[in-house]
Amino acid sequence: MAQGQRRMIERVEPRFEPDRKDEPGADTDADGGGLRLTREDRPAPVPIEARGRASASPKTVRQKSGKGFFGGDARTSGSRGGSSGGGRGRRPRRRRSFLFRLVYWSFVLAMWGLLGVGGIVAWYAAHLPPIQNLEVPQRPPNVQIVSADGAVLANRGDMGGAAVSIKDLPSYVPQAFVAIEDRRFYSHFGIDPIGLARAAFVAITTHRATQGGSTLTQQLAKNVFLTQERSLQRKVQEAILAIWLEHKFTKDQILEMYINRVYFGAGAYGIEAAAQRYFHEPAKSLSIAEAATLAGLMKAPSSLAPNKNPKGAQARAHEVLDAMVDTKVITPQQEQQALATPVKVSKFASESSGNYPADWIMGLLDDFTGPLDTDVIVDTTIDSKLQSLGExxxxxxxxxxxxxxxxxxxxxxxxxxxxxxxxxxxxxxxxxxxxxxxxxxxxxxxxxxxxxxxxxxxxxxxxxxxxxxxxxxxxxxxxxxxxxxxxxxxxxxxxxxxxxxxxxxxxxxxxxxxxxxxxxxxxxxxxxxxxxxxxxxxxxxxxxxxxxxxxxxxxxxxxxxxxxxxxxxxxxxxxxxxxxxxxxxxxxxxxxxxxxxxxxxxxxxxxxxxxxxxxxxxxxxxxxxxxxxxxxxxxxxxxxxxxxxxxxxxxxxxxxxxxxxxxxxxxxxxxxxxxxxxxxxxxxxxxxxxxxxxxxxxxxxxxxxxxxxxxxxxxxxxxxxxxxxxxxxxxxxxxxxxxxxxxxx
Known part of the structure; x- marks a missing residue:
């Protein structure tokens, strides 16, 4: 009895062995009859991501395996018995095309690139003054020294000339700068993506940076807030400030600030100083040819100065005139007339003897007015004709x-x-x-x-x-x-x-x-x-x-x-x-x-x-x-x-x-x-x-x-x-x- 109880309690595990019925002397029904599991009958390994869900959805696990649970191919069997009908099998895995992978990884890289650019922008932006406290610096005051008969003897100050309103200028004067420097000035938001793409394409194809992608607003931002240093930080900050300028000022205000602060060479800052320096006349009297000449100086103020390089200045002015025609600032007939009457560059104002009394006046000015915070005009006793006669x-x-x-x-x-x-x-x-x-x-x-x-x-x-x-x-x-x-x-x-x-x-x-x-x-x-x-x-x-x-x-x-x-x-x-x-x-x-x-x-x-x-x-x-x-x-x-x-x-x-x-x-x-x-x-x-x-x-x-x-x-x-x-x-x-x-x- 005890022995019988021991036998009943003792659990007998079945053995899973390969079927040896084909082997000589094989016992086809030993300890369990003909129950055998082949390698194909064993369930496929459960994917790692599905193991946590195995207990909740065993069916899902079985369906994701490469084989059916009882040896049938899951992609072909429709039931546990492997026969068709009733059950839904897994679709066959398709190989991704090269184009798909290219687009996918390009997208991934672009996203990472945007994140990187965003980080750089945020870093350099953090080194700018708070935008809410940012103000355009006041233009340094100009001292215009005028003779008794109304002629300008000299301009003194950091800018070399007084500021002028674009309302007081012929329309073709400010538009000459737009035509040659930034044709989409009135449509972009401070940065011109098209211009940047064009400049990048030219740089890549020619291996030279022959075209600039900076807008007039960016140039103004650089002149007003930043240095002339060529660096990534300056370019990023320039773009940020350009967007801020576009938000704060109108297009005409930006254009007016630009032409009154940009450098024209020979110590002349602003359109008035340049007009007096090169043509000895006020900016409001500039001809089309003279305006084109000054706008052309933006490319290289020193090397294209008309008093030093008349041929280079004339060739560049021709390019500006063509741009003015393309943008309908002037007509082709006006261009031909401008080309037929070349500009006459006057003697440099900096060489005139009128600078002698002007220097004397600047030494006395502080005693008369104290520190200046605005442009002033000094009316003098000098007679410009007698001054020239004496010289x-x-x-x-x-x-x-x-x-x-x-x-x-x-x-x-x-x-x-x-x-x-x-x-x-x-x-x-x-x-x-x-x-x-x-x-x-x-x-x-x-x-x-x-x-x-x-x-x-x-x-x-x-x-x-x-x-x-x-x-x-x-x-x-x-x-x-x-x-x-x-x-x-x-x-x-x-x-x-x-x-x-x-x-x-x-x-x-x-x-x-x-x-x-x-x-x-x-x-x-x-x-x-x-x-x-x-x-x-x-x-x-x-x-x-x-x-x-x-x-x-x-x-x-x-x-x-x-x-x-x-x-x-x-x-x-x-x-x-x-x-x-x-x-x-x-x-x-x-x-x-x-x-x-x-x-x-x-x-x-x-x-x-x-x-x-x-x-x-x-x-x-x-x-x-x-x-x-x-x-x-x-x-x-x-x-x-x-x-x-x-x-x-x-x-x-x-x-x-x-x-x-x-x-x-x-x-x-x-x-x-x-x-x-x-x-x-x-x-x-x-x-x-x-x-x-x-x-x-x-x-x-x-x-x-x-x-x-x-x-x-x-x-x-x-x-x-x-x-x-x-x-x-x-x-x-x-x-x-x-x-x-x-x-x-």
Whole structure:
């Protein structure tokens, strides 16, 4: 029983073995009869992704297997028994085509590429200021300097020109830029995908980046917010900012900002600066051909500049004109007319002598207005025609005789008797040298300083007819002499000044005292330091042309102190006045009778004296020539009741000229300038009470005070050579002719 129970409890597992019925002696029904499982009867492995669902849907598992659960092919059997009908089998697996796989993986790569680009954009965008706080930087203020007759002398500021509204321009001017730079400007959103694709295609096929994909908006973004660096970061940020600009501003506003800020070469930023720089006219007056020329500069501002590369600029302008026709900005007939009339490039404004007063004005501007935050217009006293005349007169003389006479530089300044500067030429060529010799060069004035000596003597009691001895003088080893080394003996002060006799000037200075002479010069407006020694009588202390000219203006205006000025008014482009000059006439510093005496004496310089060859026909004029020691400086300063003009020539390094005197080249330049400046004006006499010459030539009051000059009146050493201009009076023709031949008069 126990054994039987043990047998009942004991479980007998069937054996699954291969069917051996074909083998000899095989037992076909041992331990389970004929139950056998072949390899084909075994279920296929369950896919990993289906194992978790096996318990929930065994049928699904069986259907996904390659074989039927009981050995039948799942793709062909319709039931467990493998027979057709009833059940639904699995479709046969199809092989994917190459095209499908190409599209699929291209899509995958594109998605990953977009994610990468998005990450880069997000990274570079994070390095921009917050968009909500972003503002277009204010355009740096421009200072437009305008002559008294309305001509633009110069533009100063970072941009080089004022901003203009596109409403004030001919329509073809801004549209020229659209036609050649960004034809889809009015349709894109700041970035032009078509343009980018075209530029990329050209770059790939030609292996060169010959076309740009940047829109005008992108170029504006780069100019306003970014640097010119070529990098991926700059391009990405440029695109982001372009989209922001398109969102914030209208197309016309963007186009206006663009043409007012873009670089045109030669230091010109903006359409107005470029128009003035290349064509010397306002942007509103540009012709079609000129507009095409400026638009063409966007490709290469430096290499296509019309003043440097006229052929290249013309060829590029032709391309712009073709683009303007294609975009219907102009007609084919207008293009042909533009091609038939090539542009005329004017002399560069940066080379004009008008830049000399412009530089002077910029040095004064802050005192008038303080820091500027808007464009301003400075109305000046400069006459553009006189400015050009002064430049031409000076340059022609130097070009003709400068090399032969070893003189390389010159300066000219002209002003009204009240001190209003009408012309200022600070050198031979502004392009070659921006050093303004009118206001910066301190040079020995030579005999042009003598009027201050003679005025001091008149104020001490002398008269134009007072007689002094033209004879040798010795001052502590210094022996100033006249140029001719011949002496005339007793002469009137009028004659002595007209002939620029050194000995008489030295005697007068000794009589009144060198300090008195210095005080007189300072009272009349000389601001430079003057050494009160005996040689001051011959102009050995250095002065600038501007200050000595303003001192002479005191004689021309009747004795009133002159403070030279050039700015009349400063206003914003909208008309707000920031500065307005008041009445310029200063206090009286010379009495009327002394003014008349001095003008009577100095007028002899242009009638019988050192500059008699250069008198102004029909006008009463007065003046004085001057030559410094060793012929380093040559001057002529002369005036009428209408204008005061001084001319200086010499060398910047202080080297000697070939014996040029003030009565030669400087007086000739002065005459050329003044003749034209006085055309059409009614002659007026010089101011001051006319002097009537007296029979008695000696003034006892002064003569009694005349010292015996046989030694230095003070202990200051003098080591200067004498200066001389001119010759003897007309009653000595022999000596006079000899002197004039020597002096070139």
């Amino acid at each position: 031409q007169s000076l340059r022609q003389a130097l070009d003709k005789s400068g090399a032969k006479l070893h003189v390389s530089q010159g300066a000219l300044v002209a002003m009204d008797p009240d001190g209003a500067v009408r012309a200022m030429v600070g050198g031979r060529s502004y392009a070659d040298s921006q050093f303004n010799r009118v206001i910066m060069a301190h040079r020995q004035p030579g005999s042009t300083f003598k009027p201050f000596v003679y005025l001091a003597a008149l104020e001490a009691g002398a008269t134009p007819d007072t007689v002094r001895d033209d004879a040798p003088v010795s001052l502590a080893g210094w022996n100033p002499a006249d140029f001719s080394k011949e002496y005339r003996g007793p002469v009137s002060l009028t004659t002595a000044l007209a002939l620029s006799l050194n000995t008489v000037a030295v005697r007068l200075c000794a009589e009144v005292g060198a300090k008195t002479v210095v005080d007189v010069a300072h009272r009349l407006g000389i601001s430079s330091n003057l050494e009160p020694n005996p040689s001051i009588a011959l102009g050995t202390s250095e002065v600038t042309p501007l200050e000595i000219t303003s001192a002479y203006a005191t004689f021309a205006n009747g004795g009133h102190l002159v403070i030279p000025y050039v700015v009349k008014r400063i206003r914003t482009v909208k008309g707000k006045v920031l500065f307005q000059r008041g009445p310029p006439m200063g206090q009286t510093v010379i009495s009327d009778d002394k003014v008349g005496m001095m003008n009577s004496m100095m007028s002899e310089t242009l009638t019988v004296g050192t500059a008699r060859k250069w008198a102004l026909s029909g006008w009463q004029a007065a003046g004085k020539s001057g030559t410094s020691q060793n012929f380093r400086d040559a001057w002529f300063i002369g005036f009428t009741s209408h204008m005061v003009t001084s001319v200086w020539v010499g060398n910047d390094d202080g080297s000697s000229t070939k014996r040029i005197t003030g009565g030669a080249m400087p007086a000739q330049i002065w005459n050329t300038f003044m003749k034209t400046a006085h055309k059409g004006l009614a002659p007026r006499p010089l101011p001051g009470a006319p002097w009537v010459h007296q029979e008695a030539p000696v003034d006892p009051a002064v003569d009694a005070q005349q010292p015996q000059i046989d030694g230095a009146p003070d202990d200051q050493p003098v080591a200067m050579d004498p200066s001389y201009d001119g010759g003897p009076p007309p009653d000595r023709p022999g000596i006079g002719d000899w002197l004039h031949r020597v002096l070139g008069n």
